[in-house]
């Protein structure tokens with residue numbers, strides 16, 4: 001049951017690939033809260049993916065776009081305003097991809113062409129999206145734009161690789177554009193730093209199962225799942241959060257503020273009793 005938090009609002013949701021995607025859950029919640037929206041993903045994902053089903057379910061137009069191409073993004077905003085019947089109130093950037101991660105290149109042996117692609121797809125596309133929307137004056141006042149991030153932007157989490165650099169850039173773009181968009185048009189820009197979550201993009205990260213388990217045990221509230229992330233996104237799209245902008249908002253059960261938990265300390269002490277691993281690393 002929804003609360004009509006997004007009644008009358010128009011949105012664009014980038015990045016729903018399958019029913020595990022965070023963007024998929026956001027689409028479901030946005031519909032539940034009364035919003036209308038368009039969906040966008042790469043042409044391949046739109047052709048082959050399950051996103052067609054999602055579109056049908058919510059009567060949402062699917063507009064293919066490679067988020068690294070400005071002309072594609074221009075088309076998404078133009079078409080969305082046309083089919084939704086006016087300016088846009090919320091945008092979700094839920095896009096990430098690293099070829100270095102996919103091809104198992106470690107951080108001290110990066111392929112720089114792949115790194116450029118990682119940064120373009122996962123971070124600079126956020127700037128492109130914002131710039132296109134700004135130049136077209138496509139957002140309503142008090143509109144809300146969100147990108148999805150991860151705590152590896154601030155802390156080293158082995159295996160996250162060059163995506164950590166992409167997330168640091170994504171968060172910085174959110175702040176820098178948030179200043180201009182807020183000043184000029186009263187549009188809010190934020191990033192949500194989400195717990196590790198089982199999705200297609202998430203599963204590419206080296207050691208993701210261990211990482212998910214570790215952060216779940218380390219967080220006092222446990223990991224946040226994709227549906228909980230969608231709830232937070234909807235709140236951020238609503239008028240209840242009108243003065244929140246230029247923030248990186250942790251949605252992680254408390255993980256980002258933890259150093260050592262009681263449970264981790266107990267486990268750590270046990271490791272001294274059972275083997276000598278602590279002297280090696």
Ligand SMILES: NC(=O)c1ccc[n+]([C@@H]2O[C@H](COP(=O)([O-])OP(=O)(O)OC[C@H]3O[C@@H](n4cnc5c(N)ncnc54)[C@H](O)[C@@H]3O)[C@@H](O)[C@H]2O)c1
Nearest residue numbers: 015017021022067094095096148149196197199200201202
């Ligand atoms: N899963 C996690 O553990 C986790 C944690 C924190 C943040 N995030 C972030 O959440 C966002 C969504 O990821 P997800 O976990 O739902 O995985 P996902 O694989 O379902 O979504 C990633 C999406 O990016 C799209 N994409 C890739 N290249 C693109 C391009 N050039 N143009 C347009 N779209 C493109 C994919 O088609 C896919 O829909 C990403 O930014 C991810 O980094 C994920």
